[in-house]
Amino acid sequence: MKNSSKGKKEKATTTSSVLSCETCGENFESRNKLFMHIGESGHAMLKAR
Numbered sequence: 771m772k773n774s775s776k777g778k779k780e781k782a783t784t785t786s787s788v789l790s791c792e793t794c795g796e797n798f799e800s801r802n803k804l805f806m807h808i809g810e811s812g813h814a815m816l817k818a819r
C-alpha cells in the first residue's frame with residue numbers, strides 16, 4: 771500500500787490565541803517551540819505588571 775494516510779485523526783485544535791513570546795513578541799506555532807525559545811533566549815514571561 772503506498773497510501774500512507776495517517777490512521778490517526780487529529781483533533782481540530784481550537785486554539786484561538788497565538789503563542790507568542792511576551793518579551794520579544796515572536797510568534798510560535800506550538801508551545802514546545804515557545805518554551806524552547808524561552809529556554810534558549812531566557813525570555814521568561816513576567817507577570818509582574
Ligand SMILES: [Zn+2]
Pocket residue numbers: 791792793794795796807808811813
Ligand atoms: Zn522572546
